[in-house]
Amino acid sequence: MELKNVIENVVIKLLKLAATRLPKDVEEALINKKKTEKTAMGKVLLESILKNIELAKNSNKPICQDTGTIYYYLRVGDNFKELGKLKEILISALVRATEEIPLRPNAVDLLKGNTGNNVGSEFPHILWEIVPGDQLELTVFLKGGGSENLSYLRMCNPNEGLDGIKRTAIDAVAEAGKACPPLFVGVAVAGGADIAMDLAKRALLRPVGSRHPQRELAQLEEELLDSLNELGVGVMGMGCGPTVLDVHLEYGCRHPASFPVAINICCWASRRSSAKIYSDGTVEYLTPYL
Ligand code: SF4
Known part of the structure; x- marks a missing residue:
């Protein structure tokens, strides 16, 4: 498979993981708080959040209707093969993910209203860091409004x-x-x-x-x-x-x-997911899940 297709598929998978699962550390923090919570009402409220997380996981549906503002944090090697095409790939992956997962379209243009596909000026927001090497480390972060x-x-x-x-x-x-x-x-x-x-x-x-x-x-x-x-x-x-x-x-x-x-x-729905992609097409998913 061509590297640009590998990247697009990984980005869609990261967006899906971020939207439908919480990282292990976040889920464990909620589980531990439920175990030690002393009030009955506090326990019930934490239990309902954990049930929400479980339902999203089992049905592959977003954890929350607000699928957030989409942030891409990139650490890109100066020798990464598709460096020049990355922005285009990240955007086309988001358009596909919005339809396939689905993600709620959240990009609202100041003058024209909702763009309908989560893409618009500064949306997704892409933050670049160029580092030595031939790899791309990417974190997607879905930030609730x-x-x-x-x-x-x-x-x-x-x-x-x-x-x-x-x-x-x-x-x-x-x-x-x-x-x-x-x-x-x-x-x-x-x-x-x-x-x-x-x-x-x-x-x-x-x-x-x-x-x-x-x-x-x-x-x-x-x-x-x-x-x-x-x-x-x-x-x-x-x-x-x-x-x-x-x-x-x-x-x-x-x-x-x-x-x-x-x-x-x-909020408790801290939705982030990371992966590393090498120029030879090898992929490592970095975020652990329960
Ligand atoms: S603050 Fe978080 S949990 Fe609440 S509606 Fe927004 S994304 Fe969902």
């Missing part, structure tokens, strides 16, 4: 330091009932507002339970996880059970005069 509406940016005063990060995250998650909790919270500080927002979303791609390699920041992630759960928003905003399943923090160096703190939130 409800949780995206809770995105939050505060241009803190630089002297607020780590307290500014904590306050911003707490303010963002206090509204979280509207975003189908329990949530994953991405937090980032970087040189400009747009860089921080991008990093906060990338933070959501880290495996559940992973901690920042720097000890102080790993501790801050743990502290935020506890503080955000103390807000008591609860499963689906019902005031019982967990509010947040994990917090991941990323940073880039900031400008001396700026301290942008960005928060990106994902």
Whole structure:
């Protein structure tokens, strides 16, 4: 099979896996929370989320009617054979996947309305990183609109330091009932507002339970996880059970005069799936499932 057909098929499979299954770490986090939940109502709510996941898995249907904004994160080798055609392949795979899975068409043109096939200006959103080698590592991320509406940016005063990060995250998650909790919270500080927002979303791609390699920041992630759960928003905003399943923090160096703190939130349906494709057509699927 030609490499471009291999890539298209892999992308469709990744979109299908992301839409219909949750990664093992996400599903296990929900299962573990159900086991340790003390309130009867919290247990029932987590049970219904887990039943939803099981039904989607068994019927090969999307986990949620909102199949999200489609993000493609690419790490492409400078010698990858189809580098020049990748954008075209990613888009044609999405058109096919929208019809075949099916995915709800979510691309709404500012002037003309819904494009009907999930393709339009900046939709899908493709983020490129060129690295040495002849392989393509691709992550698809289906980002729900409800949780995206809770995105939050505060241009803190630089002297607020780590307290500014904590306050911003707490303010963002206090509204979280509207975003189908329990949530994953991405937090980032970087040189400009747009860089921080991008990093906060990338933070959501880290495996559940992973901690920042720097000890102080790993501790801050743990502290935020506890503080955000103390807000008591609860499963689906019902005031019982967990509010947040994990917090991941990323940073880039900031400008001396700026301290942008960005928060990106994902609902329990954290739908991501990754694969590596080599120029000889070999494929490795990287996301484990239960
Ligand atoms: S926030 Fe998540 S679970 Fe809720 S409707 Fe959107 S995609 Fe679905």
